[in-house]
Amino acid sequence: MRLELGKIYIKDVQFASETRVENGTLFINREELLKEIGEDERLKHIDVEIAKPGEEVRIIPVKDVIEPRVKVEGNGGIFPGFISKVDTVGSGRTHVLKGTAVVTTGRIVGFQEGIIDMAGEGAKYTPFSKTNNIVIICEPVDDLPQHEHEEAVRIAGYKAAAYLGKAGKDISPDEVKVYETLPLLEQVKQYPELPRVIYVYMLQSQGLLHDTYVYGVDAKKIIPTFIYPTEVFDGAIVSGNCVSACDKNPTYVHMNNPIIEDLYERHGKDINFLGCVITNENVYLADKERSSNYTAKLVEFLGADAVIISEEGFGNPDADLVMNCNRIEEKGIKTVLLTDEYAGRDGASQSLADSTPRGDAVITAGNANQIVILPPMKKVIGHPNAADIIAGGFAGSLMADGSIEAEIQVITGATSEVGFGYLTTKTF
């Protein structure tokens, strides 16, 4: 499966009479965009705003972040199972409006949504302070059940990203990157002398606002399976997940999965990257056992010498991470784990809920309990009072002057467990 990813670098975003890309600027016809995403009767009001890097703007509560992409050549379309039919994606050519992101906000659905600050201390912790954000503000009709509310906002975000992505369809990209993974037996033969690597991609699936979808299927209901890395670049995996903002994988991060990108960087040089095994993080022990057994079996069957395992979320999924590590290492396959930590505000507590001596190679994305003070912003898009109730905030987080004292857990993408960020931790 071969995918050309054409990156169109966008330096500015403005509202205009026609949606188009010109000289690195994305112009958006606001009314057309609103019409495109405004058909859901579960949402009583939708608005759109632009937030640019360096502006004193806060977006709260953030639900998801999505990258505008469009399929130019090849099978299927972006976000199969939601926006496009369920054709297999991941081959041909896809264009990306690099430097832009759709951010969804509006009345809070659960307790686990996030904050994006475009300037100040908080901006350091989120990757989305560096993107030109098209913020979709969705307010639900009264008494809408939470699951319906979550779904309506989620799909509005995909629609907006797909709509904007189309503006890049006929634009000549600034950069084209080619990614290719062959069918297994051919891929093994291509670099027979190199160690074979699989990426074990854990998807949050604890249920009730903690879900991930694969080609439209709720990942709770999957048996661990193989996916070509390039399928992920076309939005085959999307987030319906409102687990703590710091370590959920927004749809944007799935589409730009940095582990896949960095494994491809060494593909054919130091390793033979065979592809991804996706698995879930269900809450029942029987599910954890089935999924970790199945993952280890599949990784062995595919002939891996080594794997990277990334977790999503914390606490209960720490058990899935440890079980995956143990079962894969037991088969003589080497592992590197990616997680984050909950070591308490003082950093002195036990960081994970489970442990294994086999986990001797761990990358940490930081202690999510670290306290941060986010200064007041000139403009707030959304609902600032969510600061007191989102995970990582507490009663009194939102102060009278508009500043927020909370754990970095509240910041979208602060401790990304696919290693999208630079934050890490050391022992003092």
Place this chain on the structure above:
Amino acid sequence: MRIVHYINQFFGQIGGEEKAHIPPQIREGIVGPGMAFKQALRGEAEIVATIICGDSYFAENEAKAKAEILNMVKKYYPDIFIAGPAFNAGRYGIACGTIAKAVKDELGIPVVTGMYVENPGVEMFRRDIYIISTKNSAAGMRDAVLKMAAMALKLAKGERIGSPADEGYVERGIRVNYFAGERGSKRAVDMLIKKIKGEAFLTEFKMPEFDRVIPNPPVQDITKAKIALVTSGGIVPKGNPDRIEASSASKYGEYDIEGVFDLTGETFETAHGGYDPVYANMDADRVLPVDVLRDLEMEGRIGSLHRYYYATVGNGTSVANAKRFGAEIAKKLLLDGVNAVILTST
């Protein structure tokens, strides 16, 4: 800035083990290692008083000693409290840790001490206080004092304390965030490639080790088995011939029980300083059940009781020492054809 310095009877130039029982006393100005501190502090701070206390006195009268010393410290209004360095002296290290923690918690005064990494005081107090990592003997005094003095000045001035590697203190187990030079995914791929190649790599998070020992399969026929006794409860022949320490044991003993059918108050005692010894000293079989095993041996319910037993003191003993003892004892037992071991603690 004012400093109060705590040292033991040895560094206080009062005497060795024979003076370890002395209660705390205070001297104006510097004593012993205080001279080295004076130079290292370069006039920025001054040791106004030195407290000297016997190690045994502190160990045996902890609550009392603590109260007495806290009262002495209070009178001098120090900006910082320095204890030791204690190097590898176990009781001294524990005393330094105990009193430094008390000064920090109860008087709100910053504290620093220094110890060798295997001193039991390190494991007991590294989470609570800054312990400068020292050599295992007073030969490392100069280096220890330089680092402790630098740390003391920083703490007294309220300056930011750097990483353990920068400042020379023992890791306190506190996780601190920072931004790395490469993103997490790149670091993961780099680590994976090193692991595949068998090259050295440094994990960013050490999984806590739960030292679970998987039991061996049951002994097939216990009536034929040679069984040995091993204890960390400190049971030794009366008089403690090997001088096993009451705490922070640096050794274990091997003792012949050929022909011994019962441990009595006249023949055996405990060396352990961590529990009430009265009942063990009355009848050491309570900790090391020789009498019962002799019965079983005579009834033919076990093969035999091994001729030697092994004993150490678990009290404050470092994991590193305990592991070494275990490995050596196991080797000897295997050579002697022992089939099973009963391990007793306290």
